[in-house]
Amino acid sequence: MTTATDARVLAHPTRDEIRLENVLHALSDPMRLRVVRDLATAEGDLSCSYFDLPVTKSTTTHHFRVLRENGVVRQVYQGTAKMNGLRRDDLDALFPGLLDSVLGAVERQAQRLGDS
Amino acid sequence: MTTATDARVLAHPTRDEIRLENVLHALSDPMRLRVVRDLATAEGDLSCSYFDLPVTKSTTTHHFRVLRENGVVRQVYQGTAKMNGLRRDDLDALFPGLLDSVLGAVERQAQRLGDS
Numbered sequence: 762m763t764t765a766t767d768a769r770v771l772a773h774p775t776r777d778e779i780r781l782e783n784v785l786h787a788l789s790d791p792m793r794l795r796v797v798r799d800l801a802t803a804e805g806d807l808s809c810s811y812f813d814l815p816v817t818k819s820t821t822t823h824h825f826r827v828l829r830e831n832g833v834v835r836q837v838y839q840g841t842a843k844m845n846g847l848r849r850d851d852l853d854a855l856f857p858g859l860l861d862s863v864l865g866a867v868e869r870q871a872q873r874l875g876d877s
Numbered sequence: 878m879t880t881a882t883d884a885r886v887l888a889h890p891t892r893d894e895i896r897l898e899n900v901l902h903a904l905s906d907p908m909r910l911r912v913v914r915d916l917a918t919a920e921g922d923l924s925c926s927y928f929d930l931p932v933t934k935s936t937t938t939h940h941f942r943v944l945r946e947n948g949v950v951r952q953v954y955q956g957t958a959k960m961n962g963l964r965r966d967d968l969d970a971l972f973p974g975l976l977d978s979v980l981g982a983v984e985r986q987a988q989r990l991g992d993s
Binding site (some may be wrong): 779780781782783785786788789791794855856857858859861862863865866867869870873 | 896897899901902904905906907922960971972973975977978979981983984985986989993
């Protein structure tokens with residue numbers, strides 16, 4: 762875990778510290794899957810406020826923290842905004858094909874349940 | 878969910894009721910990943926007692942229940958033994974490639990961490 766000496770530098774696991782079971786946990790929630798899907802198709806990083814999730818602001822913050830602490834997203838401050846990027850390089854290096862199969866499953870389920 | 882009128886018939890979600898986020902939750906634990914890995918390579922169903930997990934018996938029972946209730950394994954009684962089988966057909970139909978990518982990631986992580 763990178764040490765967050767500055768309160769504005771957020772702690773992240775290094776690539777070596779990322780664990781499959783933790784990544785699966787981070788992905789095991791509909792709101793977090795929605796965030797990951799949006800980040801996967803975004804051109805660049807997206808701020809937390811970009812996401813209009815049907816949950817409270819504190820729950821949204823919680824979801825982003827779970828994604829960050831388990832190695833799925835990288836969060837950096839830009840001014841007062843927290844910017845989020847998918848750690849695709851790290852995840853693809855550690856678990857080839859996993860992220861793409863999860864993203865495919867997200868799309869498929871959205872179509873099946875009619876809530877894409 | 879199939880109704881368990883007989884206490885010895887265990888409740889399972891139907892294929893339509895299986896949700897991606899629940900499957901990922903069921904897989905987000907090292908013990909449950911170990912069970913799924915063993916079931917994936919087994920010739921047939923395996924009894925709960927086949928698995929010698931380094932946890933208590935009640936925790937083992939809990940792990941199997943999580944796997945069953947989220948649609949990852951099918952459990953049936955044979956005499957006094959609970960037999961477990963991976964619901965590969967259902968999972969592959971709903972989320973093509975997902976199970977195989979998780980199983981590949983399990984192997985890769987075991988090799989990386991030297992605990993295969």
